[in-house]
Amino acid sequence: MNIKEVSDRSGLPAKTIRYYEDIGLVRPLRAENGYRAFREQDVHKLAFLGRARALGFSIDDCRTLLALYQDNRRESAHVKAVAEDHLRQIDEKIAQLDAMRNTLAHLVRACHGDDRPDCPILEDLADPPARGS
Amino acid sequence: MNIKEVSDRSGLPAKTIRYYEDIGLVRPLRAENGYRAFREQDVHKLAFLGRARALGFSIDDCRTLLALYQDNRRESAHVKAVAEDHLRQIDEKIAQLDAMRNTLAHLVRACHGDDRPDCPILEDLADPPARGS
DNA sequence: TATAGGGCTTCCAGTAACTGGAAGCTCAAC
DNA sequence: GTTGAGCTTCCAGTTACTGGAAGCCCTATA
Structure with a gap:
């Protein structure tokens, strides 16, 4: 199977x-002409x-998850730990955003957004009112 | 003022x-010894x-906002547009996350997380149930 | 006066995960 | 035989820094 078909079937460019392949996540075979020759398992892996x-997992997490997937003596606790960790990071990111x-x-609500220069957004960036206290 | 003091006062490393300075956001003077010589306005700009x-604005947005800040003939509509655009992007990101x-x-709730290999997380990644329909 | 330290300088490389583009080989069709 | 699409590799660019090396500068102390 050539790369285009794999791309279509896995949804990856x-x-x-x-x-x-460069970073070792998949290892397709090679045909005599030098083209990559993908097997079903490669497509499955890529999908x-x-x-x-x-789901937002890093490439590194993906590597781990893939290894766990292929290890049938894995402990589901290991998988769960990776996922929970990622979940926590997502939660942090969401809180930040x-x-x-807010x-x-x-600030946007406070800004008139007309042709005059007065702008609470810029004022806040330049010199924000002290928080808390 | 040397860089360390500016760092302390602006909160930036x-x-x-x-x-x-490299990318042209600030232009501190130089002392004879080659050290950067920051003025109050530089500290203000950096803060x-x-x-x-x-607030998550990109460097490019920052450049624009700074220019608007320094242009006292700006229209607040311009500032507001930049901010609203950014707000939309944040909203998208939050929705994605x-x-x-979810x-x-x-998946995490569905996973036992014990010493056995069975894992709904991996199962879903390997072969997710069709969505919708 | 010599030196030790800390602060400052520049420059290069690395980060995450791709993406775009150039140069060039291969293959199928007309 | 030639065209065009598809494949190959390799290099550079993206974002916003960050770490580290090599080396100058300044101050204080012995």
């Missing part, structure tokens, strides 16, 4: 698939990677 | 301040940048 990436969002939304 | 970055979070939390 050909560039990404080559990159994943797995695509889904893990879509929520905080930004401040920003507040 | 010295490395970052040098980087900001502005630090706050804009903390929320979706990930799927992931669901």
Whole structure:
């Protein structure tokens, strides 16, 4: 199977698939003409990677998850730990973004947004009112 | 004023301040010994940048905001547009993360997390149930 | 006065995960 | 035989820094 078909079936760009080979996530065979020759298992692996990436797992996590997937003596606790850790990171990120969002939304609401220069957004950036106290 | 003091007062690492000079966000003077010589306005600018970055604005947005800040013939509409655009991007990002979070939390709850290999997380990554329909 | 230290300088490389593009080989079709 | 699509490799660029090396500068102390 050539790379284009694998790309279509796994949903990953050909560039990404080559990159994943580069960093050792997949090891397709090679045909005599030098073309990559993918097997079903390669497509399966790539689809797995695509889904893990879509859940936000890092490439490094993906490597771990893939290894666990292929190890049938794995302990599900190990998988769960990786996922929980990632979940915590997502929660942190969301909290961070929520905080930004709140401040920003507040500022945007306060700004007239007309042809005059007065702007609470810039004023806050230049010299924010002390928080708390 | 030397870089260390500016770093302390603006809250930005010295490395970052040098980087900001590199990309033209600040232009401190130079002392005869080659050391950067920062003025009050430089510190002010850097603090502005630090706050804009903390709100998640890109360096490019920061450049724009700084220019608007320094242009007293600006229209607040321009500033507001930049901020609203950024707000939209934050909202998108949050939505994305929320979706990930939901799927992931669901999978984590379903996983026993013991010493056995059976794992709904891996099963889902390997072969997810069709969505919708 | 010699030296030790800490602060400052520049420059290079690395990070994460790709993505774009150039140069060039291969293959199928007309 | 030639065209065009598909494949190959390799290099550079993206974002916003960050770490580290090599080396100058300044101050204080012995």
